[in-house]
Amino acid sequence: MSDTTKKLTEYYDDIELCYKGMGLTFSDTPDKVDKIYNSLIAKYTNDMKSADPAGRQAAIDNLKQVKDLHERITCSMIYKDYAREYEKYNLLKDEERQARKQKHEAEREDMVNCPYCSKQLPAKQKVCVYCHGKILSPTEMLMSKVFVTRNVVAAIVVLALVGLGVVMILNPNLFK
Numbered sequence: 001m002s003d004t005t006k007k008l009t010e011y012y013d014d015i016e017l018c019y020k021g022m023g024l025t026f027s028d029t030p031d032k033v034d035k036i037y038n039s040l041i042a043k044y045t046n047d048m049k050s051a052d053p054a055g056r057q058a059a060i061d062n063l064k065q066v067k068d069l070h071e072r073i074t075c076s077m078i079y080k081d082y083a084r085e086y087e088k089y090n091l092l093k094d095e096e097r098q099a100r101k102q103k104h105e106a107e108r109e110d111m112v113n114c115p116y117c118s119k120q121l122p123a124k125q126k127v128c129v130y131c132h133g134k135i136l137s138p139t140e141m142l143m144s145k146v147f148v149t150r151n152v153v154a155a156i157v158v159l160a161l162v163g164l165g166v167v168m169i170l171n172p173n174l175f176k
Contacts, residue, residue, distance in 0.1 A: 015076045018069045030083040037070045115141075 047059035111120045116133035
């Protein structure tokens, strides 16, 4: 084994010991490394408030050791490479999440309420799958409200009366 290979092996073993010393593995995410580091710092900072001088000194020593381990881990190439890849992974996940959210919002915009049972349905559907009522487009809905039998009969009667009035005005002697 060459001298360079031996140094690299010792370096990687050293970083692995740093990970193990903090209770981590190489596969832990940078977020988890920071979370464990912050929890250890909080623990040893709290232990420094102890009334026992030996306990305070042990907490100070542990705090220095944890800070040194964290610095070695975060300065290592393994951590930096993994952090870079993890950041790319998170960016891709965020983009996918955003695309799904936009797709979901677009689908929600294409939804209509059934006029009979008020359940949401895709706008393209013509019959409600729940109550089997016919789903009308806005134009069809307007036509169905305007051209009901009562309105059509009333319009015919009004037109007939207007026509009769026009005929009476134009030919007054027709009705004598």
